[in-house]
Structures are given as C-alpha cells and as structure tokens.
Amino acid sequence: MGEITSLRDAIADLAFDGATVALEGFTHLIPVAAGQEIIRQGRRDLTLVRMTPDIVYDQMIGAGCARKLVFSWAGNPGVGSLHRFRDAVQNGWPVPLEIEEHSHAGMANRYVAGAAGLPFAVLRGYVGTDLVAQTPNIKPITCPFTGEVLTAVPALNPDVGIVHAQRADRAGNVQMWGITGVHKEVVLASKRSLVTVEEIVDHLDPRPGAVILPHWAITYVAEVPGGAHPSYAMGYSERDNDYYQAWDAISRDRDAFGDWLTSTVMREVRAILGDQA
Amino acid sequence: MMTIAAARALRDGARCFVGIGRPSTAANLARRTHAPDLVLIYESGTIGAKPGTLPLSIGDGVLAETADTVVSVPEIFNYWLQPGRIDVGFLGAAQIDRYGNINTTVIGDDYRSPRVRLPGAGGAPEIAASCREVIVVVKQSPRAFVERVDFVTSVGYGSGPGDRARLGLTGRGPALVITDLGIMEPDPETAELTLTQVHPGVAPAQATAATGWPLAVAGTLSTTPEPTAAELAALRDLNRQAGP
Structure with missing residues (x-):
C-alpha cells in the first residue's frame, strides 16, 4: 500500500476498459498528467466521474475514452464551454456520451x-x-x-480514484495543502487509488492546515513534477491561465483537437514504441 | 454599470457566496469601496478570501492564500451553506424567467438532445435554496429573459407565491435581478419580477423590449445613481489587474 511506482505502471495496473474512474481536484491539484496517461494507454468505455470536468476530461472525452460522465459542472473555468464535451453530448462525437448530472x-x-x-x-x-x-x-x-x-x-465508490498532491515521503504517505476539495473523500471512497505528487521527500515537514493521507490508505504513489499543469500545485506552480484560454480554440475544432492530440499526448507513445522497435 | 450596481447591493459585513465572472468582480469591487468587511466565500472552500487581484477561477491560489480559512468542498456546502450561514448568494444565468427561476443546464426542450449544452448546476441549486437571499446578475435580452426557462437548474419562486415554502426552501429567494439596463425585484404579492430601477440614460421601454414576457414596471421607478469616481477607479484597477 502506498507503493511508489511510475505513472505508466500505476495506470496500467489500475485503469481497465469499462472501469469507473474519478480524477478529482477542485481547480487546484488536478491530476492532468494521469488523465493524459489514460489517453495514451488507450482505455475505452470508462465511466468518468468528476465534480468539475474541465480541460483534462475534455481531452479524455475527445480522445474517445469515455462512455459515461457523472458530474456537476462541466466547463472551462473562467473561459467558457468545453467543446469536446459539447460535441460528444450534442453530436455523439467521437462516441456517444451518456451523462448523469448532479449539483x-x-x-x-x-x-x-x-x-x-x-x-x-x-x-x-x-x-x-x-x-x-x-x-x-x-x-x-x-x-x-x-x-x-x-x-x-x-454513495460513489469508483474503481479507481486519482488525485494530485504536493508531496509524499518514501513510505508513500501523502501531504497536501491549499484547496483540497474532495481529495480525501475520493481516495477513501475508491476501491483502488493513485496519488501523483510534485516530489518525493525524505521527511514530510508539518504544515498548518495540511491534509495527510497515510500510505496504507492509498494504492500507488507516483512522482510526477508538474503533473497538475495547467492547474497548479500551491507552493510549486501557478495556474497557467493562458493554457485555459488557448484550450478554447484548440478544442473548438475536431481537426485542431486531433492535431493537438497527436502532437502532444500521443507523441510520447510514438517515442516509447520507437524505443522498443 | 451592471457590475457597479451589483457591488452596491452588497452591504458591508455580509457573508457572500460568490460565483466566478461578474459576481466575483462585483463582490471584489464592493470590498474595495463601501464594504471593506464583506466576507467573500467561494465554493472551492475559501472563506473570507481577500484577493488583491481578480481571480480567473473560483480556486485560484490567491483565494486560498488570503482566506481566513480553507475548508473542504463537502464542508463548505454542508456546514456553511446548507444551515443558512450565508447572507447573499450571487448567481449568473443563461436563462431566467418571470419568477426568477434559473437555467444553466441546457437550451432546448429535450434534455437528452439539447440544442446547446451548458456547463450545468455547479453549486447554484443549493446556493439558490439556502442563502438568505439571492442576487442574480445577467445581461438583459429576450433570449435570456424568457417566459419559462427550458430547464430549472436553480429555483427562484417556482411557479409563483408560496412555492418556496411548499418546497421547503429555507432562503428567501432572488431579491434582486441586476442587468445592464436596470434592476428587477419580485413583486411582494405575485412574486413576479418587476422593473423597479433603470440605469442612467435607459428608458423603461428598452428594458421591456429586452424581456421575453410582458415585464411589469413599478409605479415609482427610480434611476440608478451615476457611478462615482471612486467606483470607476476601483473597477478600472480591478480590470487592469485581471490583465488583457
């Protein structure tokens, strides 16, 4: 429990086709890199759960990972609509998306x-x-x-719950602070879990107001610096507001989105396959 | 003018649940002008945030850094909003009807096959239910001000007087609807939104023409006082900090 592993191996073990997967983070500490790893590994028919589906779920929906979305607010915060989400709901592209909507x-x-x-x-x-x-x-x-x-x-009990946090120690205990949203709840509610962290340190210095998740309450921990980008990790990075603004144009058009997908998220897949060939 | 009118509606010391966009700008403007002790509460869990710059999202770092306390999302809704500890809820709308019901979910008659899919509810249904009163800020047009909303995301006065009590909603409901043309208030008898104030230079006929139902106009119609130099300077300052 709290096993430290790579993002790739954690996702390969946790996320299976048809799984119910929750990536949480309320504007802050969103596990974007983990969502993009799910795209890279080609998972399909997922039931995606998230209070505030934003850019990373727009990417996963546009890439065809999702069969269903359980949510309460789907938008690009401070910018406008999620165009891949809208295209899936209104036109069934690239695959139809069933929705279950809450507050x-x-x-x-x-x-x-x-x-x-x-x-x-x-x-x-x-x-x-x-x-x-x-x-x-x-x-x-x-x-x-x-x-x-x-x-x-x-109750929500996802097959997999994924969040991003600031730090873990080498035993896999996780420490996070700032806006922690439903981080604790989703990790404890999920059958298995992954926490990506900015860094793994020898010792977790106590911080006022920090939330600690003990290693035995977590399945995997993976060190992914910048893994919340374009959201942020307080104390490590700032919210990349320009990326949120730029996403509007990229996601508006199916071809522009496809180009973005092949040139960014999937480029690493080709690099990995190239290494193996 | 809409933002300034919305800021003026917030009394000093009030505890205000703030949505992003115009409500956030208005609340921060109020805090910098007549209401320095306004308590800003964002649904990300930041209570008593005092941002020096306008946040782009409800969860910007500046809100957490300047807050009196940061609580979890379940806590902000269950401990702070639900029992009626918040004075004012500040909401926007894609559509609003004559009884102040709000739609932010879908445009079109068929929920499963909408003409336009909007972001959805977020915190709004419970903000509209549980805040002591609600202020709605929305630009006025016949597309936004409709006879009946396509989808009730957040309840105003339902289908008329008595509906809120019947539904068990604890807050009073929408007290003011502030637009770019003027201000509407619910009629004390019928609960129907009624034009009670116009902004400087706006004729009542402009407001009725921009409303999708026959808008009632109050017998004595007031005019919003012109923005003061201090308000304009504070607003410019906020917008400048928000960047291009």
Missing part, C-alpha cells in the same frame, strides 16, 4: 458517503429543480425522527 453539494456528499462506507448521503438539495426528473440517482427520503422530507443520493 456540487450532491456530488460532494456522494463521495462523503462512499468514504464513510454508507450506501447513501442525505442533504437539503435539488428540491424543485428539473435535475430530479433527469437523474434517477436523486430520491426523496423521510427523516425517521422529524418526518421532514430530504434528498438522498447514492
């Missing part, structure tokens, strides 16, 4: 229930919205104590 509060609570080993979570939410009619996983529930009618959503 942030609903998704966050689904992870909490998953982490807690409970079958569902209760919240005040969704009432009066049209999401209730479109998402079968939103149900009313009556409080056994007060009789009040609340909302229930089922």
Whole structure:
C-alpha cells in the first residue's frame, strides 16, 4: 500500500476498459498528467466521474475514452464551454456520451458517503429543480425522527480514484495543502487509488492546515513534477491561465483537437514504441 | 454599470457566496469601496478570501492564500451553506424567467438532445435554496429573459407565491435581478419580477423590449445613481489587474 511506482505502471495496473474512474481536484491539484496517461494507454468505455470536468476530461472525452460522465459542472473555468464535451453530448462525437448530472453539494456528499462506507448521503438539495426528473440517482427520503422530507443520493465508490498532491515521503504517505476539495473523500471512497505528487521527500515537514493521507490508505504513489499543469500545485506552480484560454480554440475544432492530440499526448507513445522497435 | 450596481447591493459585513465572472468582480469591487468587511466565500472552500487581484477561477491560489480559512468542498456546502450561514448568494444565468427561476443546464426542450449544452448546476441549486437571499446578475435580452426557462437548474419562486415554502426552501429567494439596463425585484404579492430601477440614460421601454414576457414596471421607478469616481477607479484597477 502506498507503493511508489511510475505513472505508466500505476495506470496500467489500475485503469481497465469499462472501469469507473474519478480524477478529482477542485481547480487546484488536478491530476492532468494521469488523465493524459489514460489517453495514451488507450482505455475505452470508462465511466468518468468528476465534480468539475474541465480541460483534462475534455481531452479524455475527445480522445474517445469515455462512455459515461457523472458530474456537476462541466466547463472551462473562467473561459467558457468545453467543446469536446459539447460535441460528444450534442453530436455523439467521437462516441456517444451518456451523462448523469448532479449539483456540487450532491456530488460532494456522494463521495462523503462512499468514504464513510454508507450506501447513501442525505442533504437539503435539488428540491424543485428539473435535475430530479433527469437523474434517477436523486430520491426523496423521510427523516425517521422529524418526518421532514430530504434528498438522498447514492454513495460513489469508483474503481479507481486519482488525485494530485504536493508531496509524499518514501513510505508513500501523502501531504497536501491549499484547496483540497474532495481529495480525501475520493481516495477513501475508491476501491483502488493513485496519488501523483510534485516530489518525493525524505521527511514530510508539518504544515498548518495540511491534509495527510497515510500510505496504507492509498494504492500507488507516483512522482510526477508538474503533473497538475495547467492547474497548479500551491507552493510549486501557478495556474497557467493562458493554457485555459488557448484550450478554447484548440478544442473548438475536431481537426485542431486531433492535431493537438497527436502532437502532444500521443507523441510520447510514438517515442516509447520507437524505443522498443 | 451592471457590475457597479451589483457591488452596491452588497452591504458591508455580509457573508457572500460568490460565483466566478461578474459576481466575483462585483463582490471584489464592493470590498474595495463601501464594504471593506464583506466576507467573500467561494465554493472551492475559501472563506473570507481577500484577493488583491481578480481571480480567473473560483480556486485560484490567491483565494486560498488570503482566506481566513480553507475548508473542504463537502464542508463548505454542508456546514456553511446548507444551515443558512450565508447572507447573499450571487448567481449568473443563461436563462431566467418571470419568477426568477434559473437555467444553466441546457437550451432546448429535450434534455437528452439539447440544442446547446451548458456547463450545468455547479453549486447554484443549493446556493439558490439556502442563502438568505439571492442576487442574480445577467445581461438583459429576450433570449435570456424568457417566459419559462427550458430547464430549472436553480429555483427562484417556482411557479409563483408560496412555492418556496411548499418546497421547503429555507432562503428567501432572488431579491434582486441586476442587468445592464436596470434592476428587477419580485413583486411582494405575485412574486413576479418587476422593473423597479433603470440605469442612467435607459428608458423603461428598452428594458421591456429586452424581456421575453410582458415585464411589469413599478409605479415609482427610480434611476440608478451615476457611478462615482471612486467606483470607476476601483473597477478600472480591478480590470487592469485581471490583465488583457
């Protein structure tokens, strides 16, 4: 547990065709490099789970990895729409994408229930919205104590949960700080997990407000400096806002996206195959 | 004018749940002008953020660095928003109807085969339900201000008076809808959005023409005071820092 390995080997072992995979990171510490490794390894028919599908899920959807998306907000934050996601939903390109849609509060609570080993979570939410009619996983529930009618959503327990963090030590204990979103919840809720980190250090210096995940709660740790780019890792990098802006034009057009895919993510595949030939 | 009018609507000391884009600009403008003690809360979990520059996203590093505390996403929704600890929720909309219901999900009649797929709900349904009141900031046009929204992502007054209580929604609902032409408020009797204020140089007829239902106009219509030099300077400063 908390085994330190390469990104390539971790993804090869964890992600299988048809798996339910959650990559989390709320604007900060998004495991982008891990998502691109899933594209490189050619995984298909994934159920992708993420509160805020943004650039990395747009890339995975455009590359044809996903059969279904479970989410609460799909956009390019601060910029606009996700064009590969829209093309998949509106036109079924490159493959049709089934969607299961929630609110942030609903998704966050689904992870909490998953982490807690409970079958569902209760919240005040969704009432009066049209999401209730479109998402079968939103149900009313009556409080056994007060009789009040609340909302229930089922636990999320992905096959694989992946996050990025600042640091790990050599035993695979992980330390993260800043905006940690649902990092702890998704790792604890998932059957198996991977944390990519900026660096592996001899000793984790205590930091106020840091979240620690002990090595025995994690399947794999991989050192991937810059693995959150274009999002950021507080203390290591800044958010690359220009990349988010540039993605709008790249993703708008199928051919431009295809060129981007072959010239960036898949170039490494050719390099690897070339080495082996 | 829309941003300045939105900033003015925030009273000093209020606890404000801020979305990205115009709401964030307005909230930061308020903090730099009349409301230095405004508490900015972003759904990324940053409580009491005091950004020196405008963030591009709800999770920029500057929000975490300047916050009083940073909490997890489940905590921000469950402990802070859900029990009604937040005074004002600040929302945008792709479509809004005469009862202040908001659509940010799909344009078109068929959810499964939409004409335009929008980003979706995010935090909005629960912000609209649980904040003590909601301010909506949206540019006015007949495409945005529609008789009925194609999809209810966040509930305003539902189908009319009494609906919020019937649904068990704890907050008051949309108190102000601020546009580039003026301000609408719900009629106390009918809950229908009513034009109560126009910005300088705007005729009421412009606002009714830019609305997709027969917009009610208040008997006494006020005019938004002109922006002050201090407000304009603070806004320019914010936009300059935000970059080109």
